[in-house]
Amino acid sequence: MFALALALVTFAMSAAPAEAEGKQTRKRVAIAASAKTSSDAPKRDRSIGAPWSGRLQAPARLRGGDGYHIRRPWRTYATRTTVAFVKEAIDDTLDAFPKAHVLAIGDLSQEAGGWISEHASHQSGRDVDIGLFFKKKPEGYPAKFIRATSTTLDAAATWKLVSSFARTQDDDGGAQFIFLDERLQHVLVSWAEKNKVSEKRIRQVQRVLRHEPNHADHIHVRFKCRDRDTSCR
């Protein structure tokens, strides 16, 4: 636990330099997220198997908080690392966009992992679905995910969310892929280019973005296996 917290703090500090899209105000949320869950999980958390055929042991849980709406609280389990990265990306984005509308948080995994309806993956605590930001909050959102178009998407806030995940890609258990419809990827990257985000940062985001059908209403972030999860695939 302490080692994880320490690793995340080190990571947070190393990722501190300001970027064109706005000042970084990284908080030590990772520590809070892991500390809060320690009492529910006596055993060490483990991700076992593959996201499409796996399970989860002694998981952490993403709790509700200001600025985001958890759609199905019984599906918010994941590894501590996944939960900490998710919480941190949400908080970084909401800090940078305090006037953004509430953000819809979809499924992570069930408490013991395993098969979960409406998903091919989300079985081993390494996946999360998160809604998008819109220029004007659409009707039905955040209870439901709503499809975005190039005109309705709030590209600035959504870019911030995606890049907050992308910056974890070299960390143990960091983001491996961010699935998003390619048309919306294009909207985000065009926004970043027009707004003088560095080429390095844009490439970092593009390295993890992957097109996936039916992902025009949310992003799906897949996290890597952690080094210590030896039966994670």
Ligand SMILES: [Zn+2]
């Ligand atoms: Zn998903």
